[in-house]
Amino acid sequence: MVDDDSAMRALPRAVDTVIIGAGCAGLALASRLADQGYAQSVLVVDARHGYRDDRTWSFWAPPTHRLSAIVAAAWPTWRFDRGSSAAERADHRVPGLRYQSIRAIDYYRDAQARIAASTAVSLRLGVTVTGVEPARDSGLVPVDGHAARVLVHTSAGTVAARHVVDTRPVSTRATLFQCFVGAEVDHGGALHASPGALDSATAGLMSRMRSDDAGFAFTYVLPLTPTTALVELTRFSVEPLPLDGIARELNDELAELGLADARVVRDESGVLPMGADPVTAHPVPGVVRAGNGGGALRAATGYAFARIHEWADAAAAAMIAGDSPVAHPAEPWVRRQMDRIFLQTLRAHPERTPEFFLRLGQRVAPERLTRFLTDRARASDLLAMILALPFGPFLAQLPDRTATLARRELRAAAPHVATHRAAATPIARPESAPISAPAPSAPRERVA
Numbered sequence: 092m093v094d095d096d097s098a099m100r101a102l103p104r105a106v107d108t109v110i111i112g113a114g115c116a117g118l119a120l121a122s123r124l125a126d127q128g129y130a131q132s133v134l135v136v137d138a139r140h141g142y143r144d145d146r147t148w149s150f151w152a153p154p155t156h157r158l159s160a161i162v163a164a165a166w167p168t169w170r171f172d173r174g175s176s177a178a179e180r181a182d183h184r185v186p187g188l189r190y191q192s193i194r195a196i197d198y199y200r201d202a203q204a205r206i207a208a209s210t211a212v213s214l215r216l217g218v219t220v221t222g223v224e225p226a227r228d229s230g231l232v233p234v235d236g237h238a239a240r241v242l243v244h245t246s247a248g249t250v251a252a253r254h255v256v257d258t259r260p261v262s263t264r265a266t267l268f269q270c271f272v273g274a275e276v277d278h279g280g281a282l283h284a285s286p287g288a289l290d291s292a293t294a295g296l297m298s299r300m301r302s303d304d305a306g307f308a309f310t311y312v313l314p315l316t317p318t319t320a321l322v323e324l325t326r327f328s329v330e331p332l333p334l335d336g337i338a339r340e341l342n343d344e345l346a347e348l349g350l351a352d353a354r355v356v357r358d359e360s361g362v363l364p365m366g367a368d369p370v371t372a373h374p375v376p377g378v379v380r381a382g383n384g385g386g387a388l389r390a391a392t393g394y395a396f397a398r399i400h401e402w403a404d405a406a407a408a409a410m411i412a413g414d415s416p417v418a419h420p421a422e423p424w425v426r427r428q429m430d431r432i433f434l435q436t437l438r439a440h441p442e443r444t445p446e447f448f449l450r451l452g453q454r455v456a457p458e459r460l461t462r463f464l465t466d467r468a469r470a471s472d473l474l475a476m477i478l479a480l481p482f483g484p485f486l487a488q489l490p491d492r493t494a495t496l497a498r499r500e501l502r503a504a505a506p507h508v509a510t511h512r513a514a515a516t517p518i519a520r521p522e523s524a525p526i527s528a529p530a531p532s533a534p535r536e537r538v539a
């Protein structure tokens with residue numbers, strides 16, 4: 092059941108599971124429980140009153156998967172470049188893999204439709220969680236035959252639950268912050284007009300990589316159709332940067348790309364911590380953290396979407412087997428160290444960062460680099476990456492300096508706040524209106 096007018100209706104007194112946050116992670120779990128006929132009651136609450144097209148999620152995957160019906164665009168080739176000549180770029184393809192994008196609005200609608208078809212799972216928007224504490228009162232209503240362990244306090248009342256999955260963002264320190272502002276533009280074909288420009292089969296993952304006084308920057312360019320594209324100006328910074336400044340840079344970048352006259356149809360923005368504090372167990376028994384606040388963001392890349400969906404598969408399977416929902420798996424030691432050394436080196440050498448990424452793109456086989464980016468690296472892949480990079484700067488970063496380098500994130504802002512800040516710039520406001528009801532949806536295939 093989906094209800095976006097929660098302020099008008101009381102919440103149930105007790106449920107089996109409360110999922111706090113109906114963003115990427117909360118909906119990933121809720122929609123699986125709905126699809127797979129979880130028999131116990133699940134309540135998903137979110138502070139937002141409606142959904143809008145606030146981001147684009149991109150990831151590598153085979154052509155067919157659980158969400159392939161809502162993929163907006165897919166590319167067989169992805170590019171790393173610091174200029175337009177062949178010597179300054181690397182185009183990667185991996186047989187059987189596509190870089191793919193899903194619009195947030197399609198994702199939200201798809202999940203809402205799956206939840207609406209379930210009698211056990213319900214979604215309540217406009218409900219802000221204000222606190223979570225152990226349920227000490229044994230006189231509480233038992234939940235589906237089990238004792239409630241947690242009380243979730245919200246703007247619409249208190250709910251007792253056996254399990255709580257908390258996907259709210261958390262404030263964290265980080266070695267670097269990935270700060271970006273993007274615009275989806277209708278360019279009428281101008282993006283592909285100049286020699287060496289991206290064609291519509293190629294995603295520009297790290298395009299026009301450069302460094303300047305403010306650090307390392309690149310442009311992320313996703314040609315969505317022959318005449319539209321998502322263009323994002325991204326900076327790696329030791330502090331979260333004001334997004335208004337990046338939005339101004341994006342305007343300059345659009346002009347550089349010959350898109351000064353392109354019509355902006357939507358914008359998005361974010362600040363992602365790279366190399367965040369390790370996730371600690373929630374102090375309240377029965378509560379697990381998930382999503383970005385639960386360790387979903389990959390330190391070296393800022394990618395989280397595919398990791399969230401792998402977590403949701405595991406958490407739903409555990410719950411359906413009668414166990415508690417699981418948290419994100421701990422990062423394996425080798426990956427943690429590789430990511431740490433990599434981030435420390437990028438932080439120490441912003442002026443050489445374009446060179447480092449271009450070396451990886453040009454000297455490491457696409458299969459190897461993609462396995463690294465998607466958490467599937469083998470020892471030989473890591474060795475190939477180490478051999479592709481200059482030893483000196485990376486060797487100097489072997490000692491763990493995270494504790495002294497990391498700065499505290501100024502806010503644990505929901506990304507729609509960031510988008511609002513970006514709107515103070517010449518970038519046009521998004522045209523997408525908030526939605527309040529699930530759109531009709533065809534039956535979907537399950538993830539393989």
Ligand SMILES: Cc1cc2nc3c(=O)[nH]c(=O)nc-3n(C[C@H](O)[C@H](O)[C@H](O)COP(=O)(O)OP(=O)(O)OC[C@H]3O[C@@H](n4cnc5c(N)ncnc54)[C@H](O)[C@@H]3O)c2cc1C
Nearest residue numbers: 112114115116137138146148149220361382383394395396
């Ligand atoms: C603009 C943008 C683009 C991104 N693109 C990619 C990408 O291409 N690929 C990729 O892998 N990753 C990407 N990411 C990173 C990551 O996938 C996303 O941040 C993803 O949304 C994280 O999911 P989440 O569920 O942790 O957080 P969210 O999706 O932000 O969901 C958290 C939810 O909690 C709710 N909430 C917060 N406080 C409360 C409260 N007190 N009570 C109730 N509800 C509350 C919020 O309203 C929100 O709906 C992107 C991030 C951003 C910001």
